[in-house]
Amino acid sequence: MRRLVSSPNAVGNLTFQNTEVPTPKVNECLIRVKAFSMNRGELKRSQNDPLGTPIGWDVVGVVEQTAQDGSGPPTGTKIVALSIRSEGWAEYVAISTRCLAIIPQGVSHTDAATLPVAGLTALYAVEKGSRLLGSRVLITGATGGVGLFAMQLARMMGASVVAQIRQPAQEAFVGDYGADEVVVTETGQEAKQFAPYRLIVDGVGGELVGKLTAFLAQGGTCVCYGSSSGNEMKLSLADFYSENGGQRTLYGWVHAVHRSRDGNR
Numbered sequence: 001m002r003r004l005v006s007s008p009n010a011v012g013n014l015t016f017q018n019t020e021v022p023t024p025k026v027n028e029c030l031i032r033v034k035a036f037s038m039n040r041g042e043l044k045r046s047q048n049d050p051l052g053t054p055i056g057w058d059v060v061g062v063v064e065q066t067a068q069d070g071s072g073p074p075t076g077t078k079i080v081a082l083s084i085r086s087e088g089w090a091e092y093v094a095i096s097t098r099c100l101a102i103i104p105q106g107v108s109h110t111d112a113a114t115l116p117v118a119g120l121t122a123l124y125a126v127e128k129g130s131r132l133l134g135s136r137v138l139i140t141g142a143t144g145g146v147g148l149f150a151m152q153l154a155r156m157m158g159a160s161v162v163a164q165i166r167q168p169a170q171e172a173f174v175g176d177y178g179a180d181e182v183v184v185t186e187t188g189q190e191a192k193q194f195a196p197y198r199l200i201v202d203g204v205g206g207e208l209v210g211k212l213t214a215f216l217a218q219g220g221t222c223v224c225y226g227s228s229s230g231n232e233m234k235l236s237l238a239d240f241y242s243e244n245g246g247q248r249t250l251y252g253w254v255h256a257v258h259r260s261r262d263g264n265r
Contacts, residue, residue: 003090004056006049013046014055022087024094029072030065031081031093031100035109039117039145040226042086056088060103060113064092072097079103082116118145122201125223126153128251129199133158138191138212140164141203142174142182146225150201151178162194188212196220210235213250221249 007015024030037058046055063077073079081100087093103112125146129137137154141147142163151161155178163179165171171182183190188211196217202209203226213222213235235250 001091003054006046006053006055007051017052021092022094024065024067026068027071028094028096029063029067029100031059031061031079031095032064033059033061033088033091033093035060035113036088037113054087054090056090057083057086058113058116059083059088059093060109067097072100073102077102080112080115114145119149121225122146122149122153125201125225126150126157126199128223129221132198135198136160136162136194138162138164138197138200140208141226142179143170144203146203148177162191164188164191191215206232207234213248216248219247221251223251
């Protein structure tokens with residue numbers, strides 16, 4: 001079979017490799033891959049991984065061989081899965097039965113492929129909020145996969161969603177995905193007009209985080225799952241403790257693929 005692997009000197013840092021079809025463990029299904037999605041974390045890793053390192057978390061496919069222990073769906077079942085070993089960008093992949101789900105009728109392969117990392121990261125982040133009904137939620141990096149899911153999930157939980165973006169041309173786009181209000185800013189200062197927020201879901205990181213925490217409501221939560229603008233931040237403890245009543249919570253978060261490795265969910 002063919003699979004994509006890292007190749008530091010190739011265009012896009014990826015190349016095809018011919019290899020053997022994997023042999024599943026007793027609790028794994030062999031999946032014939034039909035579609036996969038791309039995540040920023042994968043592509044960033046591929047720039048530094050050694051030559052020949054496989055890649056790919058999110059996959060959709062058909063069960064070619066069911067798990068020997070009987071724990072998985074039967075042969076021919078359409079599934080969406082998370083490849084913990086990051087081997088999904090291939091013609092075949094072995095997946096633990098605890099890391100796959102049957103695709104409901106009416107859900108396309110391409111739509112389903114976006115769910116494991118972006119969808120679950122957004123779900124876990126929004127679940128960190130509390131009493132969102134009737135409250136405001138701020139989503140930064142709203143045009144990314146996690147941001148788009150987070151906006152929709154927060155709306156389903158009864159929140160009013162404020163989307164923070166950097167390009168005015170993207171206003172209509174995030175509005176179609178559930179944003180009640182849109183702020184166009186790189187500094188985050190413009191988001192203050194809709195504060196306080198019961199929950200902030202941030203994928204930008206850097207200096208933005210310290211500014212946004214001052215906009216949290218009393219008892220509010222900020223979940224940081226990404227750092228596209230950098231890892232360093234400044235946090236005013238006076239603002240964090242006292243502004244809008246304080247009692248805030250700040251979570252440093254990682255993508256759903258890492259949470260699955262811990263055996264949770």
